[in-house]
Amino acid sequence: MEELLGGSLRSLAQTxxxxxxxxxxxxxLLDSLFPHMGHAYRVGVTGPPxxxxxxxxxxxxxxYRDSGKRVGIIVVDPSSPFTGGALLGDRLRMSDxxxxxxxxxxxxxxxxxxxxxxxxxxxxxxLLDAAGYDIIIFETVGVGQVELDVVETVDTTxxxxxxxxxxxxxxxxxxxxxxGDIFIINKSDREGARQLGHILEQLLALKEEQVxxxxxVCQTSATLGTGIEELMQCLERHHSHLKDTGxxxxxxxxxxxxRVHRLVADQVMSDFWNTTRLDIMERxxxxxxxxxxxxxxxxxx
Amino acid sequence: MEELLGGSLRSLAQTxxxxxxxxxxxxxLLDSLFPHMGHAYRVGVTGPPxxxxxxxxxxxxxxYRDSGKRVGIIVVDPSSPFTGGALLGDRLRMSDxxxxxxxxxxxxxxxxxxxxxxxxxxxxxxLLDAAGYDIIIFETVGVGQVELDVVETVDTTxxxxxxxxxxxxxxxxxxxxxxGDIFIINKSDREGARQLGHILEQLLALKEEQVxxxxxVCQTSATLGTGIEELMQCLERHHSHLKDTGxxxxxxxxxxxxRVHRLVADQVMSDFWNTTRLDIMERxxxxxxxxxxxxxxxxxx
Numbered sequence: 001m002e003e004l005l006g007g008s009l010r011s012l013a014q015t016x017x018x019x020x021x022x023x024x025x026x027x028x029l030l031d032s033l034f035p036h037m038g039h040a041y042r043v044g045v046t047g048p049p050x051x052x053x054x055x056x057x058x059x060x061x062x063x064y065r066d067s068g069k070r071v072g073i074i075v076v077d078p079s080s081p082f083t084g085g086a087l088l089g090d091r092l093r094m095s096d097x098x099x100x101x102x103x104x105x106x107x108x109x110x111x112x113x114x115x116x117x118x119x120x121x122x123x124x125x126x127l128l129d130a131a132g133y134d135i136i137i138f139e140t141v142g143v144g145q146v147e148l149d150v151v152e153t154v155d156t157t158x159x160x161x162x163x164x165x166x167x168x169x170x171x172x173x174x175x176x177x178x179x180g181d182i183f184i185i186n187k188s189d190r191e192g193a194r195q196l197g198h199i200l201e202q203l204l205a206l207k208e209e210q211v212x213x214x215x216x217v218c219q220t221s222a223t224l225g226t227g228i229e230e231l232m233q234c235l236e237r238h239h240s241h242l243k244d245t246g247x248x249x250x251x252x253x254x255x256x257x258x259r260v261h262r263l264v265a266d267q268v269m270s271d272f273w274n275t276t277r278l279d280i281m282e283r284x285x286x287x288x289x290x291x292x293x294x295x296x297x298x299x300x301x
Numbered sequence: 302m303e304e305l306l307g308g309s310l311r312s313l314a315q316t317x318x319x320x321x322x323x324x325x326x327x328x329x330l331l332d333s334l335f336p337h338m339g340h341a342y343r344v345g346v347t348g349p350p351x352x353x354x355x356x357x358x359x360x361x362x363x364x365y366r367d368s369g370k371r372v373g374i375i376v377v378d379p380s381s382p383f384t385g386g387a388l389l390g391d392r393l394r395m396s397d398x399x400x401x402x403x404x405x406x407x408x409x410x411x412x413x414x415x416x417x418x419x420x421x422x423x424x425x426x427x428l429l430d431a432a433g434y435d436i437i438i439f440e441t442v443g444v445g446q447v448e449l450d451v452v453e454t455v456d457t458t459x460x461x462x463x464x465x466x467x468x469x470x471x472x473x474x475x476x477x478x479x480x481g482d483i484f485i486i487n488k489s490d491r492e493g494a495r496q497l498g499h500i501l502e503q504l505l506a507l508k509e510e511q512v513x514x515x516x517x518v519c520q521t522s523a524t525l526g527t528g529i530e531e532l533m534q535c536l537e538r539h540h541s542h543l544k545d546t547g548x549x550x551x552x553x554x555x556x557x558x559x560r561v562h563r564l565v566a567d568q569v570m571s572d573f574w575n576t577t578r579l580d581i582m583e584r585x586x587x588x589x590x591x592x593x594x595x596x597x598x599x600x601x602x
Contacts, residue, residue, distance in 0.1 A: 031590035256586045263595040268573055269566055285557045289332035294564040 001032055004131055009104070012131050016106060019123045022116075030123055033130040038252060040072075040129040041239055044138045044151030046176070047160035052186040055222035056160060057139050058096045063232050064135050065102055072128035072136045075107040076121045078146035104128060118149035119262060122255065151179060153255050155248060156238045160184045161200075163192035177203050180215060182234045188219035188227065213241055276300060302333055305432055310405070313432050317407060320424045323417075331424055334431040339553060341373075341430040342540055345439045345452030347477070348461035353487040356523035357461060358440050359397045364533050365436050366403055373429035373437045376408040377422045379447035405429060419450035420563060423556065452480060454556050456549060457539045461485045462501075464493035478504050481516060483535045489520035489528065514542055577601060 003011035015033075018026045043060075045053050054075075061071045097103035108121050125136045138154055140147035151157045159180035183200050185193050197217050204215045216234045220227030242248040277297050284293040304312035316334075319327045344361075346354050355376075362372045398404035409422050426437045439455055441448035452458045460481035484501050486494050498518050505516045517535045521528030543549040578598050585594040 027592035031592045034590035253586050256591060257582065259591050260582055260586070260595050260598070263591060264573070264598055265566070265570055267595070267599055268569060272565070272569055281558065281561055285554050285561070289335035290557060290560050290564060291328035291332045294561050294568070297561070297565055298568055 001029070004033070004127070005036060007132065009101075012104070012127065015127055016124050019120060019127065020108065022120075026123075030126060033127065036130040037126050038129065040125075040133055040136045042125060042136045042138065042154040042156070043235070044140070044154035044157040045160060046140045046147050046151050046157065046179075047184075048162075048165060049142055051160040051162050051165070052222050053139055053160050056158075056184065056186060056220065057137055059222050059225065059228050060137070060232070060235075061097055061103055061135075063228065065097070065100065069134040070102045070132060071097075071104075072125070072131075072133035073103065073105045073139060074121050074124055074128070074136065075105070075139045075141070076117065076147065076150050077107060077109045077141040078117050104131075104133060117146050118153070119259065121150055122153050122259070148176070148179060153258070155242055155251055156181045156235060158182050158184055158235075160186050161196065162187045163190045163196050165196060178207065181213070181238050182231070183215060183217045184231060185217065185219050186222055189221050189224065193219055212245065213238070302330070305334070305428070306337060308433065310402075313405070313428065316428055317425050320421060320428065321409065323421075327424075331427060334428065337431040338427050339430065341426075341434055341437045343426060343437045343439065343455040343457070344536070345441070345455035345458040346461060347441045347448050347452050347458065347480075348485075349463075349466060350443055352461040352463050352466070353523050354440055354461050357459075357485065357487055357521065358438055360523050360526065360529050361438070361533070361536075362398055362404055362436075364529065366398070366401065370435040371403045371433060372398075372405075373426070373432075373434035374404065374406045374440060375422050375425055375429070375437065376406070376440045376442070377418065377448065377451050378408060378410045378442040379418050405432075405434060418447050419454070420560065422451055423454050423560070449477070449480060454559070456543055456552055457482045457536060459483050459485055459536075461487050462497065463488045464491045464497050466497060479508065482514070482539050483532070484516060484518045485532060486518065486520050487523055490522050490525065494520055513546065514539070 001011075004015055015029050018029055045057055047053055057073060061073065064071050097105070106124060108117065108124065121138065125138065128136050138150050140150055157179050159176055159182070161183065163185060165185075183204070185196055185200075187193075197219065200217050204217070207215065218227055218231045218234055220231055222228070242251070277300055280297050280300060281293065284296065288296070302312075305316055316330050319330055346358055348354055358374060362374065365372050398406070407425060409418065409425065422439065426439065429437050439451050441451055458480050460477055460483070462484065464486060466486075484505070486497055486501075488494075498520065501518050505518070508516065519528055519532045519535055521532055523529070543552070578601055581598050581601060582594065585597065589597070
């Protein structure tokens with residue numbers, strides 16, 4: 001543990017493996033590092049495939065590196081078994097920061113089941129926090145439910161779109177408009193960027209909490225490097241907003257509350273479903289109405 | 302209850318309201334109708350907005366009506382508060398079957414929270430089942446998580462795409478390729494239909510269970526009425542496949558098991574979180590590591 005706190009990459013990687021593989025030591029390691037957590041600024045980056053999220057993350061990372069900050073990047077990929085883990089290597093090799101010791105990149109993929117991926121990536125974020133990374137970026141691959149779960153737990157969420165995303169907004173309405181703290185129209189040198197900006201601003205005007213934080217829409221081109229400065233100013237403004245309003249603390253508490261709820265529910269329900277109760281359920285499934293069956297199971301002690 | 306079984310639309314609508322509003326009587330009503338459930342064939346229709354799902358559902362409904370079957374249509378719309386409930390009226394007015402007593406259309410929207418919408422729509426399906434509808438179509442508005450939850454519980458899932466959906470397939474990979482039993486390329490008179498068909502067939506070839514059921518890709522134009530006959534044959538084949546392999550029964554059991562799990566977990570966890578335990582959690586959130594805090598809560602009895 002001292003090694004991880006002292007900056008050992010080997011120790012960090014080993015501890016992450018414990019969390020990813022959900023070993024018996026993982027809870028102990030996480031709990032013992034708890035006093036060293038809570039300093040990092042957590043940024044989530046989500047948006048459809050092809051929006052240029054990775055390039056944008058690289059540019060943001062560069063700005064933070066130039067000011068001496070250490071950056072952790074967690075790439076979360078709840079892909080179906082079709083795509084597998086090919087992405088990690090690509091992401092690492094494509095990064096400008098492949099050889100920079102001040103940048104730690106880790107890809108987390110599902111292993112058959114998506115359940116728990118968001119929770120595990122959050123715990124890996126905690127480890128990077130304890131290891132002294134100032135900024136932790138959660139980069140997602142798409143905009144599915146797991147991705148939304150991931151960015152729901154960060155301090156600031158960036159939603160990255162491209163001018164062609166106009167049609168996708170409908171598709172993404174369930175959650176994505178609500179979840180973004182800053183919207184980015186990337187590849188904004190292409191046609192339709194201004195128009196999409198207007199559509200977004202109209203949608204965002206309907207969000208309730210626009211009085212306290214007016215969600216900005218930034219136009220960038222990560223490849224050309226334009227608009228990055230304005231984006232960094234938006235990030236800085238949102239970070240200050242969180243601290244000024246106390247939202248920073250309440251978001252951290254929400255994360256902790258959510259996690260304790262999950263840990264407790266997992267244990268309580270796994271204790272509850274003993275063989276007797278499972279038997280009652282299986283025997284009754286075809287013939288006993290569901291509410292009555294539930295009552296019989298609940299009454300069995 | 303006798304009135305509902307006897308075909309009273311008024312009684313059916315009243316019972317649905319009980320389920321939608323989660324009244325105290327809802328569990329009793331559902332349980333008492335349980336012996337009359339289990340005969341209907343449940344079909345889910347999902348796909349991105351603008352794919353023509355409603356028109357297609359109307360065409361399918363017409364074919365079933367022509368053969369004397371009664372059809373229930375449940376439109377599930379987990380929209381954000383932005384769109385509200387405007388859809389229902391449109392969907393009703395646009396349907397060819399607005400005035401047909403053999404067709405029952407009901408729209409179900411979220412009311413602020415999406416939790417439970419999939420479960421409630423399934424219970425409304427059960428009511429239509431008990432009321433003697435032969436076919437129950439669950440039509441979704443988009444392809445979000447709730448929509449996937451909805452179609453996960455049906456017998457046969459149709460995924461409706463359009464030739465332009467090529468780019469969206471990436472976006473939708475998390476779940477939608479796995480969940481479809483029959484794929485439909487609607488508006489297939491447009492350019493790119495054949496190409497999308499090839500892409501889909503390649504993706505589907507990687508699905509594991511292709512030995513037992515080779516997922517077909519149908520080309521339709523719901524507006525022009527082409528391809529509907531082939532689609533109906535695919536539906537008929539899949540229905541037979543389910544019955545021949547016993548999957549029909551195991552899917553019904555999965556639905557029942559999932560529901561009992563949920564009912565029991567809701568009750569157990571709501572009993573568990575008494576004020577003492579909530580107090581321990583709230584007092585510990587800032588200072589006690591999460592696993593240790595969970596243990597303290599679990600040890601409190």
